[in-house]
Amino acid sequence: MPPFILHPDLQSPLPADIEAKVYAGHYEAKAFRPSDFASIPASLWAGASGLVCYHEVTVNAELLDGMPNCRVVVRAGVGFDNIDLKAAGERGIAVCNTPDYGTTDVADHAIALTLGLLRGITAYNRAIMADPQKGWRFEDAPHVRRLSTQVFGVVGLGRIGTAAALRAKALGMRVVFFDPNRTTGTELSLGLERMPSLEALLAISDVVSLHTPLSPETKHMMNAETLAQMKPGSVLINTGRGGCVDLAALTDALMSGHVAAAGLDVLEAEPPAAASALMAAWRADGSPIRDRLIVTPHAAFYSPSSLIDLRSKSAATALNYLLTGDSRDCANRDFLDLAKAGARAAAARA
Structure with missing residues (x-):
């Protein structure tokens, strides 16, 4: 069988034409839809030179033990919390993402x-749809505000956080950020304000926008305690990782009115259960948070152009690593280096 790269949960219709074009002359693309994951034969797992996966595959030690020929795992996406970086590194397998x-x-x-919340877009639309006459009232949308009076707080000033911050700044908002990993002077180069702590950012921000990866440090970073630290009447936006927000605590904060509104593209469980606390409170007849919550289906990344980029760039990352043995987007380099050092030490002792 010619060498191939396995795509076990391709999020696009088959065949994997974009990926095949990237690999042409080097590797074949063996692709499956998520619904066919269980039917992938063990021989394909074992024979794959590389693995390109989305969010529906848990790449752990057990899975990797069945892939003895695999040299690289590429997450077709930004977050890689579904991949065990240490287990991969110990097996000499690089893990890369598509940032x-x-x-x-x-x-x-x-x-x-x-904007949908601070300009009342969804509330106006719903009211007019329900009754074109009685709904024609500008004063009924909750929490409409002049943007230039608002403080936009960014938690996590990576690529996306920076892009969001610059957009908010262009709209006339005062932009502050908290990110302990950004070097001193970042605030000067971007014309933003650095906050010394998350607590300090929450205290002054009218909008808090989350742009962090999911890690043990960020798991439920927005919980009952931190939500209570938010400025009364502020808005929470999450287009990062669903697990960064404790939804039960957010439900309480919304219902009490301490958090005025929330816009969520990511949830801890996707799709959400209708009976979950947030969904039940939001969808109830006469819900007080009906126009104070916007939920979208993990769609922030989506446009036809972005899907083409995602597929071509993740495939190119896998191919580049297999051809060169390196990638600037390697996420487990430390574990790989430790594994290589251990192998050298063992060879020296032999």
Whole structure:
């Protein structure tokens, strides 16, 4: 069988034509839809030179043990919390992501959620749809505000956070950020204000926009305690990772009115259960948060252009690593280096 790269949960219709074009002359693309995951034969897992996956595959030690020929795992997306970086590194397998495919799309979506709430777009639309006569009232939308009076707080000033911050700044908002990993002087080069802590950012921000990866440090970073630290009447936007927000705590904060509104593109469980606390409170007859919550289906990354970028760039990342043995987007380099050092030490002792 010619060498191939396995795509076990392709999010687009088959065949994997874009990927095949990238690999042409080097590898074949063996692609499956997520619904066919269980039917992928063990021989394909074992024979794959590389793995390109989305969010529906858990890449753990057990899976990797069945892939003895695999040299690289590429996450077709930004977040890689579904991949065990250490287990891959210990087996000499690089893990890479695709960090640049949807930067502008996600930043646009964060701003769109902000505008939808602060300009009353969804509330006006729903009221007029329900009754074109009685709904024709500008004063009935909750929390409409002049953007130039608002502080836009960015948590996580990576690629997407930076793009969102610059968009908010262009709209006339005062933009602050908290990111302990950004070097000193970042605020000067971008014309933003750095906050010394998350608590300090929450205290002054009218809009809090989350742009962090999911990690043990960021898991439920917005919880009952931190939501209570938000400025009363502020808005929470999350286009990052669903697990960064404790939805039960957010439900309480919305219902109490302490958090005025929220725009969520990502949830901890997707799609959400209708009986979950947030969905039940939002969808109830006469719900007080009906016009104070916008939920979109993990769609911030999406545009036809971004899907083409995602597929071509993730495939190119896999191919480049297999051809060169390196990638600037390697996420587990430290574990790989440790594994190589251990192998050298073992060889020296032999």
